[in-house]
Amino acid sequence: MAAETxxxxxxxxxxxxxxxxxxxxQNVFAFTGFLSLAEQDALWEAMGKNAFCPxxxxxxxEDCERRMARFGSAEELGYEEDFxxxxxxxxxxxxxxxxxxxHRDFLGALMHLGIDRSTVGDIFLEGKHAWIFCTxxxxxxxxxxxxxxxxxxxxxxxxDKNGGAVQWPAAKQPETVRLVVSANRADAVAAKVFNxxxxxxxxxxxxxxxxxxxxxxxxxxxxxxxxxRVSVRGFGRFVFLEEGAETKKGRLGVTVGxxx
Numbered sequence: 001m002a003a004e005t006x007x008x009x010x011x012x013x014x015x016x017x018x019x020x021x022x023x024x025x026q027n028v029f030a031f032t033g034f035l036s037l038a039e040q041d042a043l044w045e046a047m048g049k050n051a052f053c054p055x056x057x058x059x060x061x062e063d064c065e066r067r068m069a070r071f072g073s074a075e076e077l078g079y080e081e082d083f084x085x086x087x088x089x090x091x092x093x094x095x096x097x098x099x100x101x102x103h104r105d106f107l108g109a110l111m112h113l114g115i116d117r118s119t120v121g122d123i124f125l126e127g128k129h130a131w132i133f134c135t136x137x138x139x140x141x142x143x144x145x146x147x148x149x150x151x152x153x154x155x156x157x158x159x160d161k162n163g164g165a166v167q168w169p170a171a172k173q174p175e176t177v178r179l180v181v182s183a184n185r186a187d188a189v190a191a192k193v194f195n196x197x198x199x200x201x202x203x204x205x206x207x208x209x210x211x212x213x214x215x216x217x218x219x220x221x222x223x224x225x226x227x228x229r230v231s232v233r234g235f236g237r238f239v240f241l242e243e244g245a246e247t248k249k250g251r252l253g254v255t256v257g258x259x260x
Contacts, residue, residue: 012039013046016069020053023071029081030071033118033135034059037231038208041216043069057214058083060133063171063259064122065231067214085121086139087159087169088132090146098128098152106130109149113142124172131169174239174257181252184243186212186230187220193256194235209233236260 019030035043040057047055054076059067074080090106092098099105106123110132121133134142143156159166181188190210191201204210205220211231212222224230224240231237237259244253 009038009042013042016043016046019069020047020055020071023077024053027077028072029077031084032069033116034066034068034121034133035118037065037211037214037233038216040067040069040214041211044215058085059121060085060087061169061171064133065214065237066121066133068121082161084136086134086136087161088134088139088142088156089159089166089169090130090132090149090154090156092128092149093153093155095128099150101125101128101130101149101152105150106132109146110142113145115141124169133169172259174259176241176255176257178244178253178255180247181254184223184252184254185220186210186217186222186224189224189240189254189256190230190232193230193238193258194232196235204232204235 016032019032022028023030032043035057043055043057047053053071054073055069055071056073057067057069059065068083068085070081070083103123103125106125107120110120111117115138119135119138123133124131132142139158143158146156147153157166159168161168177193179189179192181192187198187201187205190196190204191198194201196204202220205218208216208218209232210217210220211233212224213229217230226240226242228240229237230240239257239259241255241257244255246252
């Protein structure tokens, strides 16, 4: 279900409406695969004009950017159904001789298996290990076939959602940082967080690379509020925590949580 071009996004919107219609007509939950931020924005656009079926988004924990959409609700359908998401833990067979991995290394190893990108959600690094959210249907295949990341042999295990020796991966806490900015505008705060010039920050908004709370943000002068989550493709993400006092020079103190 991955989509990047405008034509693909339009086709995806139609697919969303088909799933919503299925849920509404058949009185069942309907799910997408994992959606990118651009695809989630297309979902909001499609459903904003067709609010006949409720939907929700979830990726495995509160910090996930890539999320599934679930059409239908317990209130409407009269029953509950979990998102079909599995959590995998990938570990080197010998940590002592393991290479240092990046997010790209794990994603590359997964894509090398020939699976669709929409079956894989967020990947969280923990030292030389990784937590990966994926669809429940693809989880056994990954566990059976993923035995190497770069030149390092690895093991892959599925985590029991209902508890066990290894706990389901919790949300990662961001690093709290206090900054001084010219104004509480999305472009000013993003520029400060990622050490960019204001013009470079503005270019990112114009290029459609900035998302606030999962929605595409083209308004660079947007005033950020407490708990607003900002993602800048290619740079990272942060959560705006609070606005502080004004400095003697007329600048503004703010507190953000930066995901490293």
